[in-house]
Amino acid sequence: MNHLRVTIREVAAKAGVSHQTVSRVINESERVSPDTRQRVQAAIAELGYQPNAIARSMARGSTRTLACIAPNLTDYTYASIIDGAETEARRHGYFLISVSARDPADFNVLVEQLIASQRTEGLLALNPYIDDRSQHLPAGVPTVIVGARARDERSHSVSLDEANAGRMATQYLISMGHRRIAHLTGPLEEDCSQDRQAGYQQALEAAGIAFDPTLVMEGDWSATSGHHAVECLLEDGADFTAIFAQNDRIAVGAIRALREAGLQVPGQVSVVGFDDMPLASYFDPPLTTLRQDIFCIGCEAARLLIQAIQQPGRPPQHMRLPVELIVRGSSAKANSEQGGDRNPQFN
Amino acid sequence: MNHLRVTIREVAAKAGVSHQTVSRVINESERVSPDTRQRVQAAIAELGYQPNAIARSMARGSTRTLACIAPNLTDYTYASIIDGAETEARRHGYFLISVSARDPADFNVLVEQLIASQRTEGLLALNPYIDDRSQHLPAGVPTVIVGARARDERSHSVSLDEANAGRMATQYLISMGHRRIAHLTGPLEEDCSQDRQAGYQQALEAAGIAFDPTLVMEGDWSATSGHHAVECLLEDGADFTAIFAQNDRIAVGAIRALREAGLQVPGQVSVVGFDDMPLASYFDPPLTTLRQDIFCIGCEAARLLIQAIQQPGRPPQHMRLPVELIVRGSSAKANSEQGGDRNPQFN
DNA sequence: ATGAAAGCGCTAACAA
DNA sequence: TTGTTAGCGCTTTCAT
Numbered sequence: 001m002n003h004l005r006v007t008i009r010e011v012a013a014k015a016g017v018s019h020q021t022v023s024r025v026i027n028e029s030e031r032v033s034p035d036t037r038q039r040v041q042a043a044i045a046e047l048g049y050q051p052n053a054i055a056r057s058m059a060r061g062s063t064r065t066l067a068c069i070a071p072n073l074t075d076y077t078y079a080s081i082i083d084g085a086e087t088e089a090r091r092h093g094y095f096l097i098s099v100s101a102r103d104p105a106d107f108n109v110l111v112e113q114l115i116a117s118q119r120t121e122g123l124l125a126l127n128p129y130i131d132d133r134s135q136h137l138p139a140g141v142p143t144v145i146v147g148a149r150a151r152d153e154r155s156h157s158v159s160l161d162e163a164n165a166g167r168m169a170t171q172y173l174i175s176m177g178h179r180r181i182a183h184l185t186g187p188l189e190e191d192c193s194q195d196r197q198a199g200y201q202q203a204l205e206a207a208g209i210a211f212d213p214t215l216v217m218e219g220d221w222s223a224t225s226g227h228h229a230v231e232c233l234l235e236d237g238a239d240f241t242a243i244f245a246q247n248d249r250i251a252v253g254a255i256r257a258l259r260e261a262g263l264q265v266p267g268q269v270s271v272v273g274f275d276d277m278p279l280a281s282y283f284d285p286p287l288t289t290l291r292q293d294i295f296c297i298g299c300e301a302a303r304l305l306i307q308a309i310q311q312p313g314r315p316p317q318h319m320r321l322p323v324e325l326i327v328r329g330s331s332a333k334a335n336s337e338q339g340g341d342r343n344p345q346f347n
Numbered sequence: 348m349n350h351l352r353v354t355i356r357e358v359a360a361k362a363g364v365s366h367q368t369v370s371r372v373i374n375e376s377e378r379v380s381p382d383t384r385q386r387v388q389a390a391i392a393e394l395g396y397q398p399n400a401i402a403r404s405m406a407r408g409s410t411r412t413l414a415c416i417a418p419n420l421t422d423y424t425y426a427s428i429i430d431g432a433e434t435e436a437r438r439h440g441y442f443l444i445s446v447s448a449r450d451p452a453d454f455n456v457l458v459e460q461l462i463a464s465q466r467t468e469g470l471l472a473l474n475p476y477i478d479d480r481s482q483h484l485p486a487g488v489p490t491v492i493v494g495a496r497a498r499d500e501r502s503h504s505v506s507l508d509e510a511n512a513g514r515m516a517t518q519y520l521i522s523m524g525h526r527r528i529a530h531l532t533g534p535l536e537e538d539c540s541q542d543r544q545a546g547y548q549q550a551l552e553a554a555g556i557a558f559d560p561t562l563v564m565e566g567d568w569s570a571t572s573g574h575h576a577v578e579c580l581l582e583d584g585a586d587f588t589a590i591f592a593q594n595d596r597i598a599v600g601a602i603r604a605l606r607e608a609g610l611q612v613p614g615q616v617s618v619v620g621f622d623d624m625p626l627a628s629y630f631d632p633p634l635t636t637l638r639q640d641i642f643c644i645g646c647e648a649a650r651l652l653i654q655a656i657q658q659p660g661r662p663p664q665h666m667r668l669p670v671e672l673i674v675r676g677s678s679a680k681a682n683s684e685q686g687g688d689r690n691p692q693f694n
Numbered sequence: 695a696t697g698a699a700a701g702c703g704c705t706a707a708c709a710a
Numbered sequence: 711t712t713g714t715t716a717g718c719g720c721t722t723t724c725a726t
Contacts, residue, residue, distance in 0.1 A: 005465065005703095007704085008703065017712075017713085018713045018714075020705085020713060020714080021712060021713080023704070023705060024711095024712085027705080031711060031712080032711070033712090036712080050459070050464055050465075051703085051704080052464065052465050052702090052703055053460075053465060053466040054404045054410055054465060054466065054702090054703080054704090055702070056705075057704090057718095058405045058702085058705090058719075058720090059703075059704040059718060060705065060706095060718085061705095061718065063401055073420075073426055073429055073430040074423065074427050074430050076423070079421045079426040080421050082420050082445075083420040083421050086420060086445070086446055087447065090446065095444050095446070095466070096444065097443065097444050098433065098443070098445055099433055099437065099442070099443075100430060100433060112397065113442075117400035118352065118400060118401060119400040119401065119442070223625075223626060223629055249625075253629065279570060279596065279599055282570055282599045282600070282603055283629070283631070284630070284631035354720085355719065355720065356719085366719090366720085368696060370720070370722090371696085374721080378695060378696080379695070383695080398719085398720080399718090399720070401718090402702095402718070402721090403719080403720060404702095404720090405703075405720070406719075406721040406722080407702085407721065407722095697724100697725080698725075699724085700723080700724100701721090701722085702720090703718105704717105704718090705716100706715100706716085706717090707714100707715085707717100708713105708715080709712100709714070709715095710711105710713075
């Protein structure tokens with residue numbers, strides 16, 4: 001096997017044309033006679049010629065590659081967004097380089113290596129921290145923020161309608177007769193956690209229920225943090241008949257802790273999660289949760305980014321996708337004899 | 348902001364040196380006087396110069412980019428391998444382009460676009476189908492097969508010691524007194540499913556238990572397929588006191604189906620899964636499973652691939668990583684009064 | 695220690 | 711319709 005790759009000029013020589021004509025053929029230009037095209041294509045096939053993508057990027061000044069920076073690549077949410085974005089990108093002839101940034105410093109290094117180096121033409125920033133002093137988005141490069149609010153005048157964004165989602169979950173629990181609703185959040189430095197909490201408070205307010213900050217516990221999205229939050233709540237003698245958890249893993253951890261304390265779900269405490277992760281319906285009890293079309297978020301983000309690349313002057317777009325409440329077994333009507341002033345752990 | 352990026356020549360002009368000297372500075376060559384270096388670095392900082400990665404790739408003939416083709420990017424197993432590989436690749440100065448190939452045709456297109464176009468220098472093929480007539484690995488390009496056996500004389504591979512894992516799970520159940528052990532596999536066209544099943548059969552044989560093909564059900568890795576497999580087994584009146592499922596999702600589906608049939612887990616049927624996925628310990632009952640260090644598999648795969656790129660003549664390496672049995676609540680000793688000849692569905 | 699010249703493989707602009 | 715000439719921004723000889 002010939003290790004030296006065949007170039008456009010060798011094809012040209014073989015076909016008896018100039019290298020430019022070969023270029024026209026591989027770029028599907030109309031300005032080539034059918035006969036010439038035929039000969040060039042034959043030469044290409046015979047030599048097994050493949051255009052060199054880097055040389056094309058160089059000559060065109062366009063790499064047809066996007067960058068995606070996420071906190072990690074394994075969380076189902078991030079992985080799904082990336083999968084959606086990758087699929088959509090490829091439909092448009094783009095590739096996606098996905099990297100995980102463990103911290104803001106890492107994020108900045110990656111922006112430099114991927115964007116400033118012009119290796120990629122646009123950036124998908126998944127769930128960046130809101131503190132813009134620690135993470136620097138590149139100026140002058142198309143950027144789509146996913147899962148958080150845009151933080152400047154240039155960036156586009158795609159996210160859920162988080163506040164509305166928070167309201168929906170809370171309203172649902174209120175409609176089931178719950179008035180003491182604990183709230184287990186993700187890291188409050190993340191936009192989505194803040195927005196979901198805002199929705200939670202709005203729903204309480206709308207129902208005339210006083211917001212009780214002692215019922216709010218911050219977590220880190222892990223089941224362990226949900227478990228711990230409920231332990232703390234119970235230790236403090238908190239009084240609640242329902243829990244709204246900001247993701248399904250927190251919900252699952254919370255349910256475990258409730259069980260360990262001898263509380264029944266949903267008999268004594270109802271639990272609502274968020275995400276509708278793949279096995280949400282296989283937990284015991286099956287999780288009531290807010291479903292987001294996470295693959296779609298990734299697709300839309302990639303679509304927006306490619307539009308931004310191809311139409312530079314375009315004003316920033318901000319997409320908000322809806323969520324859907326999926327009612328399963330982890331939530332139920334509040335027990336009427338179980339008053340809001342009795343601590344459920346003593347039932 | 349100047350949209351036209353600053354080049355090496357502008358830096359050179361500003362520093363009063365040739366562009367080549369700037370090149371030496373950014374490539375950390377020794378052959379530059381401290382004084383010149385200083386001036387160049389000042390000019391770089393002042394102009395905000397960033398080397399163009401594509402031009403460097405072009406000039407060097409090396410893109411420092413790897414390709415990773417996976418069936419999808421969302422399965423926890425694939426996502427973890429990719430995360431591990433990406434992290435390791437970056438430690439070595441490489442980026443990773445990850446794509447999902449929905450079918451073998453897609454796989455071949457991607458190989459062409461990513462490898463043959465010389466956009467990437469090596470390939471990580473996750474769990475490719477064993478049928479090598481449908482998926483064409485590139486010749487002459489460093490390749491590491493992950494999660495399957497190497498299919499040619501050139502490719503490297505990283506995978507679990509699947510057969511041994513299958514034996515371990517089965518031996519464990521046998522040691523708990525089970526003799527009628529059903530086996531729920533993944534798609535049998537995948538190497539790992541075959542190998543795990545081989546281990547299962549070996550363990551039975553070693554224990555003098557006849558292999559009963561009616562106890563083996565093929566699935567597609569989904570919880571639904573596990574659920575369905577158990578339904579079929581029960582409908583057929585199959586006789587078993589334990590199940591070895593080839594992944595945790597299948598196990599979870601199986602447990603659901605057993606419950607629906609009124610069977611207790613692990614009271615009447617023990618279940619062992621595979622993977623130790625993140626919430627395995629949060630299911631009811633917590634899953635007994637085989638844990639694999641999946642992030643490590645990704646790291647090793649990337650390490651091997653980069654070695655293969657940097658030392659072309661290197662003979663193919665084949666790494667096999669161990670698994671670990673994690674005993675939790677879904678498995679228990681076989682009920683002595685629950686004979687091997689009674690159908691558990693009638694208990 | 696530094697600079698000049700020659701490409702890497704391709705596309706784009708202009709000629710013919 | 712086709713060919714010629716210049717680069718793209720950098721690295722790599724080879725001089726000096």
